[in-house]
Each structure stands twice: as structure tokens, then as C-alpha cells.
Amino acid sequence: MAAKTAKRSAKRSTKTAKKSATKKSTRKGAPKGSPFMKPVQPSPALGVIVGTKPLPRTEVTKKIWKYIKAHKLQDPKAKRNIIPDAKLGKVIGTGKIDMFKMTAKIAKQVS
Numbered sequence: 001m002a003a004k005t006a007k008r009s010a011k012r013s014t015k016t017a018k019k020s021a022t023k024k025s026t027r028k029g030a031p032k033g034s035p036f037m038k039p040v041q042p043s044p045a046l047g048v049i050v051g052t053k054p055l056p057r058t059e060v061t062k063k064i065w066k067y068i069k070a071h072k073l074q075d076p077k078a079k080r081n082i083i084p085d086a087k088l089g090k091v092i093g094t095g096k097i098d099m100f101k102m103t104a105k106i107a108k109q110v111s
Contacts, residue, residue, distance in 0.1 A: 001096040012024070040110040062111060064088075 031037070039054035050063040068074060068082060079091035081096050082088075092105040 043091075043109040043111075046106065046109040048087050049091065057110070060106070064106065 002050055019079055036058050037056045040060065041052050041054050042052065042060065044052075046060075047069050050060050055063075067088070071074055071085055073083055073085060073088065075083055075096065080093070080099050082102055083096050084094060091109055092102050097105070
């Protein structure tokens with residue numbers, strides 16, 4: 001009886017191992033063929049912040065947020081609002097702006 005139980009558990013563990021090996025690995029980020037990964041050319045004003053070389057949209061966004069946090073441009077009371085400095089103001093305008101509206105303005109600065 002113990003032998004049967006051992007065989008069953010061995011079969012189950014083998015099936016489980018095969019299933020987990022055949023599953024696709026989950027990876028973070030956009031797939032390589034995604035439009036988000038296609039390099040875009042930043043405008044000269046945006047190039048001052050993120051660099052002038054073509055980058056994927058995801059990298060542009062990361063670099064902008066890195067700049068915002070490094071220069072403490074988020075409104076301390078409402079973190080969703082960005083208060084641009086002179087460099088960022090050339091890209092998104094000089095007034096306080098919501099972070100979601102900011103992404104729309106940045107989208108116009110890449111080609």
C-alpha cells in the first residue's frame with residue numbers, strides 16, 4: 001500500500017514539474033515587438049532632459065520621472081501635480097500640471 005502511494009506522489013510531482021517547465025515565463029515590461037519599445041527621437045527641448053539619442057518611450061518616461069524626482073518638482077501636498085522648472089517648462093508649459101496631462105504633452109515632443 002505504501003508502494004502505491006509513493007508511485008502516485010512520484011507521478012504527480014513529475015506532472016507538476018512538466019507543467020511548470022512548459023509555462024511561458026512572465027517578464028516585466030513591454031514585449032520586444034511592442035510599439036513602446038520602438039525608439040523615438042526626442043525634440044531638442046526634451047533632449048535637454050533625456051538626451052538627444054533615440055530611446056524607447058518607456059525609457060523617456062523613466063528619465064523624465066528621474067529628473068522630476070531629482071529636482072523635487074512634485075507638489076508636496078498633491079504628488080500628482082508637477083511644478084516644472086525652466087528646462088521642463090519648455091517641454092510641458094510653465095504652469096502646474098497633472099502628471100497624466102504631462103504625458104500627453106510629452107507625447108507631442110517625440111517623433
